[in-house]
Amino acid sequence: MFRAALRHIRFLNSFADRVCAIASGMRAAAAMALLAIAAGCATPSGVGGAPGSVGALGESVSGRRDAAPFLAGSSVVALSTPGGGTPDDAFNVVFVADEGAYGDLSIAANFDRFAAEARAVIEDGFRQVDGLRLNETLLHFYVLKATGRVMGGACPGNLRFPDEVIERDSLFADAFIILHNREDVRDCADTGTRYGSAGVRREGGALVRKTGVAVHEALHAIFLLPDEYPENGGMWPTDPPVVFRNRSACESYRRDTLRITTPAECRRLRDFRGEVWWQADFRPFTPDIMDPPSPFDRIVQFGPADWRRARAVMRATGASVVDPAIP
Numbered sequence: 001m002f003r004a005a006l007r008h009i010r011f012l013n014s015f016a017d018r019v020c021a022i023a024s025g026m027r028a029a030a031a032m033a034l035l036a037i038a039a040g041c042a043t044p045s046g047v048g049g050a051p052g053s054v055g056a057l058g059e060s061v062s063g064r065r066d067a068a069p070f071l072a073g074s075s076v077v078a079l080s081t082p083g084g085g086t087p088d089d090a091f092n093v094v095f096v097a098d099e100g101a102y103g104d105l106s107i108a109a110n111f112d113r114f115a116a117e118a119r120a121v122i123e124d125g126f127r128q129v130d131g132l133r134l135n136e137t138l139l140h141f142y143v144l145k146a147t148g149r150v151m152g153g154a155c156p157g158n159l160r161f162p163d164e165v166i167e168r169d170s171l172f173a174d175a176f177i178i179l180h181n182r183e184d185v186r187d188c189a190d191t192g193t194r195y196g197s198a199g200v201r202r203e204g205g206a207l208v209r210k211t212g213v214a215v216h217e218a219l220h221a222i223f224l225l226p227d228e229y230p231e232n233g234g235m236w237p238t239d240p241p242v243v244f245r246n247r248s249a250c251e252s253y254r255r256d257t258l259r260i261t262t263p264a265e266c267r268r269l270r271d272f273r274g275e276v277w278w279q280a281d282f283r284p285f286t287p288d289i290m291d292p293p294s295p296f297d298r299i300v301q302f303g304p305a306d307w308r309r310a311r312a313v314m315r316a317t318g319a320s321v322v323d324p325a326i327p
């Protein structure tokens with residue numbers, strides 16, 4: 001998290017009533033409204049989803065300091081911290097090894113293999129996304145020495161992270177990505193707890209890491225970007241917006257703010273709850289980072305609405321931000 005503004009950006013992915021309860025319990029820091037939830041706690045029905053369903057995500061920027069300072073020599077090992085500085089100067093991604101894939105990390109060869117794969121995800125994934133590479137000093141990467149587990153069953157309930165380590169050493173993290181080798185798991189992100197997963201697919205006889213998925217899931221957690229694929233994604237309101245609950249608002253945003261001039265209209269999406277959304281970033285034949293092409297290891301870029309959202313979160317920290325060319 002960022003030192004400069006002493007702001008702690010919390011991403012809350014929860015029931016609508018819980019989001020509102022947490023938000024109202026926070027200190028009324030002046031910055032809090034900057035990226036306040038677009039859903040609006042007064043009208044929870046407006047975010048879709050009946051009470052008790054996973055119906056809203058909230059975000060607040062408060063004046064709270066990180067709960068725990070980063071301590072060198074802890075169970076967290078820095079892999080890549082461009083520009084130097086501390087975790088307070090950046091958004092922080094912590095890779096966690098699935099014990100089933102890497103074994104006991106106290107064995108040096110296992111740890112080295114895990115760290116090498118994490119480095120490959122950074123270089124072949126995150127650094128291939130223009131908006132991240134051009135602002136690479138804002139994104140730091142770490143690995144944990146303690147292992148987690150990816151179980152069978154629905155994601156994210158199937159992800160097991162080493163609680164003790166996370167609580168003690170990794171409170172600075174903005175996203176945890178567990179690297180695993182299971183082909184039978186659909187990867188996902190739980191933005192409320194900052195956890196996501198990235199697995200593998202089989203190509204011929206070889207397992208190929210789904211690097212694009214690691215980036216996609218991390219961006220859910222860091223920027224709260226919603227999915228933009230047509231069916232069964234996680235969609236929610238953000239500010240600035242990425243997806244819309246009605247077509248006309250989407251069309252206006254696309255035309256007046258994003259200035260997308262291609263002839264296609266906003267695309268209709270349906271989320272995993274069956275609710276309808278509209279995607280402003282849709283341009284024919286242009287997949288973006290939240291609408292990744294199969295088999296999900298190709299790297300694609302931010303769409304125009306995605307980038308406005310990511311840039312707003314970056315700028316809220318007080319950092320200067322370099323804009324990529326958006327196709």
Ligand SMILES: [Zn+2]
Nearest residue numbers: 216220227234
């Ligand atoms: Zn997603």
